[in-house]
Amino acid sequence: MPRTASKGEATREAILDAAIDLAREVGLSALTIGALAERAGMSKSGLFAHFGAKEELQLAVLRAAQSRFDDEVSRIAFQAPRGLPRLRELFERWLGWAAAQRQPGGCLMIAAASEFDDRPGPVRDFLASQQQGWLLGLGRTVQFAVETGELPADTDTEQFAFELFGLILSTHHHVRLLSDSRFVARARQGLERLISAPPRQPS
Template sequence: MSVRWGIGWTEGGTVAGTVTDGRVERGNQTRRLVLGRTMAIASVEGLEGLSIGRIAGELGLSKSGVFALFGSKEELQLATVRAARAVYVDRVVRPAEEAPPGLARVRRLCEAYLAYSRDRVFPGGCFFTAVSAEFSARHGAVRDAVAAARTEWIAYVRGLIDEARRAGEVPGDLDAAQLTFELVAMLEMANSDSALHGDDTSYDRAQAAITARLSAASSR
């Protein structure tokens, strides 16, 4: 069984079937509005570009109202990471889960990532690639949240490759950690090239490289 990367988790939502009063629902709507904006900003400017005052001003909200929802800049940053993770699950992980276990699921995951980046779900490209670079040499709760999300993502990719091995679609002696590294590197290179240079041919190159690498890894 592969690692299931947070299927069903959402940020700032309510439990299905829970009855909420108007104030709670308005608070949830405001929270979703704020996090939609903070994710977009952070994907371009980084998480340090966020502040309660800035977000309140841009969205026409009261600073005290936004503060009541998040309490501090750090909590706003952490909530943004959690919200981006939920989007990532929905746009990248969930499509892969719809494919059968094995290399088909690995291929679908890579295709979903490239589509997520190409479609600019976040205006700066992959949210986690951007904030991982920003916090790679820092310390603290936000860095830990970013690092945990990346560790979980790598483990998920590795888990899908292990599934393919158990299904007999790749050799038993395949170095799954190495293949995981190569696939993630290709995906992130395509994202970075497109974001920096505006050249979407990187997605086609990445797709061709991934197809060739998975074909070489296949035992069939």
Template sequence: MKVDGRVERGEQTRRQILLRAAEIASVEGLEGLSIGRLATELEVSKSGVFAHFGSKEELQLATIRAAAKIFATRVVEPASTAPPGLARLELLLAGWLEYSERRTFPGGCFFYAVQAEFDARHGRVRDTVAEYGRRWNDLVRTTIEDVPDLAVDPAQLAFELIAFLEMANVQSVLHDDPDAYTRARTAVRSALERATRRP
């Protein structure tokens, strides 16, 4: 079936808007987004941007969903190619560190940035950010649960591992620490060795 050229161009414009919106939000937060700014930067009309989203809140929600899709492509999907167990967990954690270190988003981890922005607020945007945070926490925990012969509580280990990842992100982004990701990889490796009783 042939796709209408106008529809395809519209979808391409929407993708471009959301990618730029996610890049901005990773640095300035979701409140830093505006239809006027995106229109100017992408050289499209304000009415054209507005037609895609209708309001700032809808733009913010769409930006979160777009960032989640990128995160899944860069971090979750590659790890899922490994069989359940330690190899998948290691791939998942390594993928997150690479996603942050290589600046998939210029501000580091998109979700770390927007969680800090919305953690004490109320509303649809905050609830959506929180939901994606829960999904990530649950994914790490359930991936840990598939590792045989664990010597620790999976929920506790998930908490600690995610803390290592997020600390690397903030130390790199905020303090420009060149050793942040190396330290995080060392911490992750040590935690997994203890958890699996590997020599």
């Protein structure tokens, strides 16, 4: 039987839900214990008991956002067969997560990366590590399609993953800033173009 969350765990999850929503609205850098206490209807001292300082709260929010992404995107997509079915499923779920969310701010990880890309510290380090791991995971997914024979043996998997990531970032920008969902279809076309003419390793 699944383990039942304790009252403390349930409270922490509810706080993190509120914190993620607030961070999407105001930005991760503006997320403070005080602002979250007002949003969650709790005392500052109560939140300090869960997170301590502002930076600890920001990191906890990023970990929670990453966990939700994994639940809704990665874990489901990786149940698809290796090769192009998994690659397409991963892209489709990721595309929906990044571009189709209706909450203010869209994907918190993308927004936070833009906020903290030139701010040294643990938050930036976490975001950089998360993105590096994601690019490696994308590269492995492309490599599986090479191993199944669905992509050429000399496919440059790192370049493929780089361009795939670029499609997502571009779609997030265009859909949210220009409010034009037609760019989701353009992203899908971009994926099919990559599959039909993948980047090749230098001979």
